[in-house]
Amino acid sequence: MSQSNGLTRVASDCPAPTTQRFCAFLVAGRVFAVDAARVTEVLRGQLLTPVPQAHRALRGLLNLRGRIVPAIDMRLRLGFDAAAADASHTNIVVTVGGEYFSLMVDQLVDVIEIPVGAIEQPTADSDDPSRDSVAAVYAAASGLIYLLDVDQLVAGISDTEFERKMR
Amino acid sequence: MNENEEFVREFLVESAENLDQLDQDLVALEENPRDPKRLASIFRTVHTIKGTSGFFGFAKLGAITHSGEHLLGQLRDGTIELSDRVTGALLTLVDAVRSILETIEKTGSEGDADFRDLSQTLARVADEAVAERQDPRRGDIVVTRLNALPAEQQTVPQTVAQPQAMAPLPAAAATLLPTAQSALAESPVVEPEPTQPVVATAIAQPKASAPAVVEASIRVDVGLLGSLVDLVGELVLARNQLQSTVNSDRPDVLKRPDLLKVVQRIHAVTGGLQSAAMKTRMQPIDQVLSKFPRIVRDLAVTCGKEVQLLIDGADTELDRSLIETIRDPLTHLVRNAVDHGIEAPAVRTFKGKPPSGRLSLRAFHESGRVTIEIKDDGGGIPVEAVRAKAIARGLIGPEEARSLSDDQVLQFIFEPGFSTAAAVTDVSGRGVGMDVVKTNIEAIGGTVDIASQRDVGTTVRVRVPLTLAIIPALIVTCAGQRFAIPQAYVRELIALRAGSSVSVEGLAGAPVMRVRGRLTPLVFLDALLDLNMQSVGHHAEHGTVVIVRVDDYEFGLVVEGIASSGDIVVKPIAGLIVSLGFYAGATVMGDGAVVLILDPRGIAQKAMIPARPDQEHASDASTPAPDEQPRYLLCETVSGRQVALPLEDVSRLEIFSSAQCEQAAGRMVVHRDGRLTALADLDDMLEGVSEKRPALGFKASAAASLTAVIVAESLGDVGLRVKRIVEVIQSQSPLSSVLCAAGVLGTIAIGGRATEVIDVRSLIPGKPSLPGAPSLSRVSA
Numbered sequence: 001m002s003q004s005n006g007l008t009r010v011a012s013d014c015p016a017p018t019t020q021r022f023c024a025f026l027v028a029g030r031v032f033a034v035d036a037a038r039v040t041e042v043l044r045g046q047l048l049t050p051v052p053q054a055h056r057a058l059r060g061l062l063n064l065r066g067r068i069v070p071a072i073d074m075r076l077r078l079g080f081d082a083a084a085a086d087a088s089h090t091n092i093v094v095t096v097g098g099e100y101f102s103l104m105v106d107q108l109v110d111v112i113e114i115p116v117g118a119i120e121q122p123t124a125d126s127d128d129p130s131r132d133s134v135a136a137v138y139a140a141a142s143g144l145i146y147l148l149d150v151d152q153l154v155a156g157i158s159d160t161e162f163e164r165k166m167r
Numbered sequence: 168m169n170e171n172e173e174f175v176r177e178f179l180v181e182s183a184e185n186l187d188q189l190d191q192d193l194v195a196l197e198e199n200p201r202d203p204k205r206l207a208s209i210f211r212t213v214h215t216i217k218g219t220s221g222f223f224g225f226a227k228l229g230a231i232t233h234s235g236e237h238l239l240g241q242l243r244d245g246t247i248e249l250s251d252r253v254t255g256a257l258l259t260l261v262d263a264v265r266s267i268l269e270t271i272e273k274t275g276s277e278g279d280a281d282f283r284d285l286s287q288t289l290a291r292v293a294d295e296a297v298a299e300r301q302d303p304r305r306g307d308i309v310v311t312r313l314n315a316l317p318a319e320q321q322t323v324p325q326t327v328a329q330p331q332a333m334a335p336l337p338a339a340a341a342t343l344l345p346t347a348q349s350a351l352a353e354s355p356v357v358e359p360e361p362t363q364p365v366v367a368t369a370i371a372q373p374k375a376s377a378p379a380v381v382e383a384s385i386r387v388d389v390g391l392l393g394s395l396v397d398l399v400g401e402l403v404l405a406r407n408q409l410q411s412t413v414n415s416d417r418p419d420v421l422k423r424p425d426l427l428k429v430v431q432r433i434h435a436v437t438g439g440l441q442s443a444a445m446k447t448r449m450q451p452i453d454q455v456l457s458k459f460p461r462i463v464r465d466l467a468v469t470c471g472k473e474v475q476l477l478i479d480g481a482d483t484e485l486d487r488s489l490i491e492t493i494r495d496p497l498t499h500l501v502r503n504a505v506d507h508g509i510e511a512p513a514v515r516t517f518k519g520k521p522p523s524g525r526l527s528l529r530a531f532h533e534s535g536r537v538t539i540e541i542k543d544d545g546g547g548i549p550v551e552a553v554r555a556k557a558i559a560r561g562l563i564g565p566e567e568a569r570s571l572s573d574d575q576v577l578q579f580i581f582e583p584g585f586s587t588a589a590a591v592t593d594v595s596g597r598g599v600g601m602d603v604v605k606t607n608i609e610a611i612g613g614t615v616d617i618a619s620q621r622d623v624g625t626t627v628r629v630r631v632p633l634t635l636a637i638i639p640a641l642i643v644t645c646a647g648q649r650f651a652i653p654q655a656y657v658r659e660l661i662a663l664r665a666g667s668s669v670s671v672e673g674l675a676g677a678p679v680m681r682v683r684g685r686l687t688p689l690v691f692l693d694a695l696l697d698l699n700m701q702s703v704g705h706h707a708e709h710g711t712v713v714i715v716r717v718d719d720y721e722f723g724l725v726v727e728g729i730a731s732s733g734d735i736v737v738k739p740i741a742g743l744i745v746s747l748g749f750y751a752g753a754t755v756m757g758d759g760a761v762v763l764i765l766d767p768r769g770i771a772q773k774a775m776i777p778a779r780p781d782q783e784h785a786s787d788a789s790t791p792a793p794d795e796q797p798r799y800l801l802c803e804t805v806s807g808r809q810v811a812l813p814l815e816d817v818s819r820l821e822i823f824s825s826a827q828c829e830q831a832a833g834r835m836v837v838h839r840d841g842r843l844t845a846l847a848d849l850d851d852m853l854e855g856v857s858e859k860r861p862a863l864g865f866k867a868s869a870a871a872s873l874t875a876v877i878v879a880e881s882l883g884d885v886g887l888r889v890k891r892i893v894e895v896i897q898s899q900s901p902l903s904s905v906l907c908a909a910g911v912l913g914t915i916a917i918g919g920r921a922t923e924v925i926d927v928r929s930l931i932p933g934k935p936s937l938p939g940a941p942s943l944s945r946v947s948a
Contacts, residue, residue: 049761050648052696053747061740061753061761066400068738068753068761099741158743 019113023092024145025105028080032146033138034094034103034153036111043091043102046071055157062091062102069093071102077153078133096154103153112145114138119147132156171223178219179272180386182264185212189261190461193254197464200249209257210239216264227277228267234289235260247296255468256292258461259285389487392447399437399444400736406437407757438842445736448488452530452537453481455494459501459528466505473512473523474505480530485537489631492611493539496604500541500627501526503601508545508625518622520544533630536613542626548619550576556585577617581605614768632737632751639818639880640735640754642762643713643726646698650726651735651754651764654819658714658721659895660729680723682714689723690774692765696749720771732819737764748773797902799924800876801893801917804850809893809922811915816927818877820892825872837875837886844884846875852887852930853910882931 021036048060048071057076062069071091075083083089083106091102119136133156135149189212196205217232235257241247263285270278413430456478467474509515509524516522529540550573557563557579563571579585583602605615613631639654661682678689689712692698712723735754740763744750751766799811800820828837828846835846875886902913902924912926 047760049753049763051744051747051750051763052648052698053749054744058744061744061763063404063755063759063761066397066404066738066755068740068755070741070744101741154743158746 018117019115020119022112022114022145022147024109024112025074025090025092025103026107026109027074027078027105030146031109031140031143032074032078032105032148033112033114034092034148034150038094038096038150040093040095040100042108043093045088046091046102057157059104064093064100064102067100069100069102071104072153072157073104075104075106077157094150096151101150101154112140114140114145114147122146175223175271175275178223179268182216182219182268185216186261186265186268187457188212190258191457193257193261194460194464196249197254203243206239206243210236210243213239213260225267225271225277227280227282228264231260231263231267231282231286231289234286238289238293241293241297247293250296251468252292253296256289258465260289396444396448399441402437403441403736404755404759406433408759410434411758448486449484450487450490451481452483452485452490452539454490455497456481456528456530458498462498462501463505463526466502470506471511472505472509474509475523475525477525477527478529479527483530483532483537485631489537489611492607493613493629493631496607496615496629497539497541499600499604500629501528504541504543504545504625504627508543508547510546514546536630536632539629539631540626541629542624544624547621547623547625548577548580548617549621550619553577553579557582560585574618577619580617581615638735638737639733640764641713641732642730642735642756643692643711643724644728644730645692645696645726648698649730649756649760649762650692651762652713652715652724652767653751653764654732656715656717656767658716661712661714661723663710663712663725680712682723687714687721687723688774688776689725690770690776691725693727695770695774715767715770717767717771720768720776722771722774722776724765724767724770732821735762735764798895798897799915801896801922802849802876802889803891803893804853805848805888805890806850807890808850809920810849811896811917811922811924812876812887812927813912813924814895816879816882818879820874820876821886822872822874823886828873842884844877844886846873846886846888847930848888849876849925853908853925878927878931882928885931887927887930 022033023036023039023042024031024033026032043062043064046062048062050060051058051070057073059071059073059076062071073082075081087106089104089106090108091104092108093100093102095101119138122134122137133148133152134146135152136147138145138147189209192205192209192212196202196209199205213232213235217229217236220226220228220232238247238253238257242249242253247253263282266280267277267282270276270280409430413427459478460476463474463476466472504526505524509526510518510520512522515524525544527540527542529538529542531538554568554571554576557576558565558568560582562579562582568576580601581604585602608615608629608631611631613629616628616630617625618628619625640651641654641657641660642649642651644650659682661680678691679686680689681687710725711728712725714721714723735756737752738754740750740753745752748769749766750763751769752764753761754764756762798814800814800817801809801811803809823837823846828835830836836843837846838844873888874891875888876892877886896917902915908923910926910930912924914921914923916922
């Protein structure tokens with residue numbers, strides 16, 4: 001019933017929809033996106049409390065109406081240079097295993113509908129440092145959009161500065 | 168129709184609670200078979216279920232409870248004696264009732280299960296028990312029945328006088344009516360009584376107890392309660408922000424005293440709301456522990472053991488969400504203790520122990536956490552077998568195994584699947600799923616410790632935090648960042664000054680400090696957390712040392728300074744931050760900023776602090792140190808008198824500037840972390856108590872600052888003004904209560920000089936002023 005590989009894969013666990021909603025944002029000039037269903041809200045700049053000895057991409061904790069939410073600097077997480085100190089950023093709050101995390105991105109682009117059939121596997125020969133969390137890519141008219149695996153984004157920062165130093 | 172469903176739901180909820188009580192009552196009854204109160208309570212519960220099931224037309228439930236009631240009636244009347252068989256049959260009844268209720272809850276009907284066997288068993292048990300007693304005693308039955316009935320009738324006159332009782336309780340009346348009638352019909356010796364008064368009795372019984380229950384508690388949806396607590400949390404933050412805006416000395420705000428008044432009121436109300444909301448989350452651990460008598464009894468019977476269960480501290484409160492989380496791990500540990508820990512009676516006798524094993528469950532608050540101790544006097548864990556197993560499984564090499572202490576070896580039982588192999592039984596079987604226990608407890612930030620001695624027994628200590636609880640904490644600063652340290656761990660604070668009497672020494676490269684003659688290791692927080700690049704020792708000339716004690720560790724945490732102290736709301740943090748090992752949680756400060764709560768236990772481990780060599784505390788770290796000698800705070804009153812205050816009555820010491828203090832309603836108060844604390848001069852109070860008049864408050868003095876001893880929270884929000892704090896002492900000399908004046912507990916010898924120990928409790932007038940009592944209003948900004 002379906003011809004392309006991509007369609008078969010998605011159809012098996014998600015029968016009905018032909019498009020999937022993603023929340024797209026800019027990090028270091030590139031467009032990335034996460035599953036919109038995982039996004040709970042988007043916030044402007046927030047006061048951050050640094051967490052000493054945590055992974056350097058874990059920029060700090062923010063107070064989301066009394067809930068403590070760790071903020072992940074997506075530039076550092078995806079292997080880019082840190083943003084200028086005065087650069088503005090946007091927090092995209094996502095849920096991972098019942099906990100909330102905030103993804104600090106340069107700028108929110110839009111919520112986009114991507115046809116599931118057009119989602120492709122990332123190229124294997126990519127030497128991109130952000131590869132570990134890029135689950136798929138989508139070639140939009142405006143350019144390539146990297147689709148990120150939210151769980152992997154968080155899992156990747158569980159080792160700590162302290163451990164690294166002790167090794 | 169809907170109404171009926173609602174009644175059924177209520178019946179199910181109530182019965183579920185009653186069944187839990189029944190489990191406990193039956194097990195307790197085994198201990199004391201003739202306890203008439205227990206028997207009456209059991210009888211009442213079964214009777215209620217029977218009656219209500221008749222009303223709703225649950226025939227099976229009615230039939231088995233009827234049989235059970237019959238059996239219980241005989242027990243109550245003394246016709247039969249309680250035996251294992253009777254208890255067993257009754258417990259089976261409880262299980263059957265529970266299963267029917269579950270089916271009703273799921274399907275709305277009783278289901279297809281057949282319980283006629285049970286009814287027959289119950290009847291047979293009753294008959295056999297009667298048969299065991301000789302025939303002549305049968306006469307007793309009639310006599311006791313005769314005695315029982317007049318008592319019921321005695322209540323008639325009072326109850327008839329309250330006919331309005333009938334109106335709200337038609338259900339109870341309808342169901343109890345046939346029972347009352349049948350009870351009469353069954354007793355042929357008794358003269359037929361007019362039915363009406365008896366009905367009144369039946370109605371009046373629920374009426375008598377109903378109002379108290381209805382007013383004392385209502386059922387609230389747990390989800391609703393949770394969102395209430397969340398909303399209150401948000402309100403508190405908004406309140407704090409409002410307050411800091413108002414307090415920012417903006418001229419436009421200062422021109423509006425009415426606004427300040429409103430803010431003050433919102434402040435007070437929010438504080439009260441917060442503490443009330445937080446209390447709704449706390450529940451006694453009894454919710455878990457109360458299930459254990461039944462579990463232990465059943466398990467002991469299955470395993471052929473005799474076990475005596477002791478439960479202590481069932482009223483210890485902790486967050487409801489935690490109660491659910493610890494339920495399974497605790498059950499597992501209790502099962503382990505009975506199944507594998509306690510030996511069979513014959514083995515115990517052979518070892519020279521009493522045949523019946525003891526299992527004690529103890530819950531208590533300790534260092535801001537809840538500790539649950541599961542202790543058995545069984546065979547203990549054979550350490551050598553564990554060691555061999557660890558080697559066999561390749562977890563450690565043979566040499567390494569020899570170098571490990573027994574305690575370290577015991578930790579292997581927490582390894583996943585450590586004892587799922589055949590060797591389980593060899594290794595006493597402990598450890599089945601111990602890794603799961605540990606994982607579950609650690610997931611909520613708790614710890615599991617195990618100690619075991621061959622043939623003496625095993626003690627497992629589960630420590631869980633009071634997540635979401637409000638704890639007093641010290642807010643310290645280090646490299647410009649704030650951190651919170653739970654006060655429960657803080658022993659004392661020492662300021663480092665150039666040329667001060669305390670000094671930092673180096674001992675084999677590790678900095679230590681001499682605190683009252685004892686070398687205390689130091690941890691520089693900035694170095695530990697890599698907060699700046701400056702060399703260790705940077706603070707040697709200034710800064711503050713927070714002496715922290717946790718478990719067997721005592722060390723000095725060097726920070727830049729103390730920002731404030733006060734109650735903080737502990738918020739959970741992401742698992743990946745907890746696993747760093749430095750932080751126990753986080754809190755949100757008044758300005759909305761997040762502050763990390765340090766975990767002294769983790770810090771001690773990260774900084775590789777050696778456990779304290781002395782055994783004073785190490786021997787039994789979790790016992791609330793009764794062995795320790797009492798400690799006193801020695802201080803000098805304004806008039807120059809030297810007095811001692813029991814340290815347990817002291818919450819903290821603070822210095823206030825006179826600007827912080829205000830005169831309100833003839834009393835001196837001070838704003839402290841968002842609450843009002845009444846200040847009183849210790850001299851005045853001592854004078855006042857001897858003249859039998861309360862002396863809260865005092866005339867403002869010209870001094871720029873004043874030192875106050877804040878009394879323990881349980882005594883109220885009161886600060887005692889003193890001239891200066893001398894020191895904290897531990898007194899070896901006994902308290903002598905000869906010749907003591909009012910407000911004085913007695914005297915102790917300090918440095919050869921008799922010093923009065925103040926009875927702080929007696930000084931605080933009856934009901935201490937609450938923060939934000941209406942009579943107190945803000946006078947100045």
